[in-house]
Amino acid sequence: QPVTVEVGLGDRAYDILIGSGLLSRAGTEISRRLPGTRAAVITDANVAAAHLDALKDGLEKSDIQPAVITLPPGEKTKSFAHLEEVVDGVLAARLERGDIVIAFGGGVIGDLAGFAAGIVRRGMNFVQIPTSLLAQVDSSVGGKTGINSARGKNLVGVFHQPKLVLADTEVLDTLPIREFRAGYAELAKYGLIDRPAFFAWLEENWARVFAGGPERAQAIAEACRAKADVVARDEFETGDRALLNLGHTFGHALEAATQYGGTRLVHGEGVAIGMALAHRFSSRLNLASPDDAARVEAHLRAVGLPWRMADIPGDLPDAEALLSFIAQDKKVSRGALTFILTRGIGQAFIAKDVPASEVLSFLKESH
Ligand code: NAD
Numbered sequence: 001q002p003v004t005v006e007v008g009l010g011d012r013a014y015d016i017l018i019g020s021g022l023l024s025r026a027g028t029e030i031s032r033r034l035p036g037t038r039a040a041v042i043t044d045a046n047v048a049a050a051h052l053d054a055l056k057d058g059l060e061k062s063d064i065q066p067a068v069i070t071l072p073p074g075e076k077t078k079s080f081a082h083l084e085e086v087v088d089g090v091l092a093a094r095l096e097r098g099d100i101v102i103a104f105g106g107g108v109i110g111d112l113a114g115f116a117a118g119i120v121r122r123g124m125n126f127v128q129i130p131t132s133l134l135a136q137v138d139s140s141v142g143g144k145t146g147i148n149s150a151r152g153k154n155l156v157g158v159f160h161q162p163k164l165v166l167a168d169t170e171v172l173d174t175l176p177i178r179e180f181r182a183g184y185a186e187l188a189k190y191g192l193i194d195r196p197a198f199f200a201w202l203e204e205n206w207a208r209v210f211a212g213g214p215e216r217a218q219a220i221a222e223a224c225r226a227k228a229d230v231v232a233r234d235e236f237e238t239g240d241r242a243l244l245n246l247g248h249t250f251g252h253a254l255e256a257a258t259q260y261g262g263t264r265l266v267h268g269e270g271v272a273i274g275m276a277l278a279h280r281f282s283s284r285l286n287l288a289s290p291d292d293a294a295r296v297e298a299h300l301r302a303v304g305l306p307w308r309m310a311d312i313p314g315d316l317p318d319a320e321a322l323l324s325f326i327a328q329d330k331k332v333s334r335g336a337l338t339f340i341l342t343r344g345i346g347q348a349f350i351a352k353d354v355p356a357s358e359v360l361s362f363l364k365e366s367h
């Protein structure tokens with residue numbers, strides 16, 4: 001039996017179902033909530049090769065014969081050109097506003113298909129069937145959709161909540177191990193933000209989460225509960241939702257310094273190093289115990305994630321350059337920065353007034 005987590009958004013509330021073998025029940029679960037609708041499935045070539053037949057079988061049991069749009073895998077697919085391709089494909093299939101756009105893939109497909117669903121006919125029904133660990137614990141929940149612009153990542157998009165999220169934990173068995181680990185960093189993040197017992201549980205059980213036993217579904221469900229809580233409190237990120245950026249300020253700077261989406265550092269790896277740095281930085285500022293920073297570093301190391309800058313292959317720009325990636329413009333870099341810091345495991349908070357000079361000296365000593 002799958003676990004159900006509800007995202008409490010009033011009349012837009014929706015369920016996240018988490019469990020093994022859910023693809024075969026996709027038609028049933030969709031028709032129960034959105035009866036009599038037609039659908040388009042947006043996917044990428046990797047996911048289609050491994051799992052599209054299983055999804056189609058699951059949909060056909062409920063007489064859903066979807067139009068399928070298969071895109072190339074990778075971050076570059078989150079582009080205006082591919083958005084146009086998806087929009088055109090959905091319109092060519094003559095889908096109406098009440099019909100469904102199904103995102104079947106990782107975060108790239110979820111963000112792109114969700115954006116298309118949000119703008120075609122001023123907002124179509126949207127269903128997420130996330131297939132990467134990152135997408136199951138993070139990007140498929142919460143309604144942020146969008147694409148990249150030449151001027152930066154995720155700069156163009158809309159908030160558009162799905163009607164249903166189906167996370168089939170078995171699908172993750174074909175995910176490359178590096179991608180699984182990267183998603184795991186985001187999973188552990190929820191423990192570090194405000195669920196210390198969950199982090200302790202992961203320290204004991206992470207190998208079973210990787211192996212795919214019932215612990216995998218348990219961990220994903222707990223992550224979805226954590227994300228659903230934050231999203232229900234702060235759907236449009238005017239406050240608390242920023243806590244989800246734990247590890248992302250340092251992480252994004254490292255991603256930018258290694259040219260985003262390359263082979264040197266994938267997003268979750270940047271977040272892993274970023275979380276370790278956020279804890280170490282918090283202990284340097286005497287906000288948290290160094291023992292907590294050491295615990296985070298040890299856990300990331302145990303699962304095989306990078307946890308310090310030295311783990312990134314090749315040369316990194318110097319501390320000043322890294323600070324400029326964080327600060328983006330000089331005025332900010334001379335003043336104060338917003339960071340997610342922590343008072344210990346599971347006690348993250350938003351700090352709006354971190355002096356750039358402190359960040360710089362910390363970057364120098366961590367380099
Ligand atoms: P991704 O979609 O590129 O997937 C990673 C790789 O794994 C791809 O090559 C994909 O083809 C492959 N893959 C996916 N599922 C597979 C499976 N079951 N078997 C085999 N291969 C599989 O990347 P991602 O890490 O899932 O997502 C990253 C994206 O998510 C970024 O663009 C990021 O901006 C976005 N994101 C969005 C949010 C949000 O709230 N909307 C949150 C976090 C991240």
Ligand code: ZN
Binds near residue numbers: 186248
């Ligand atoms: Zn992230």
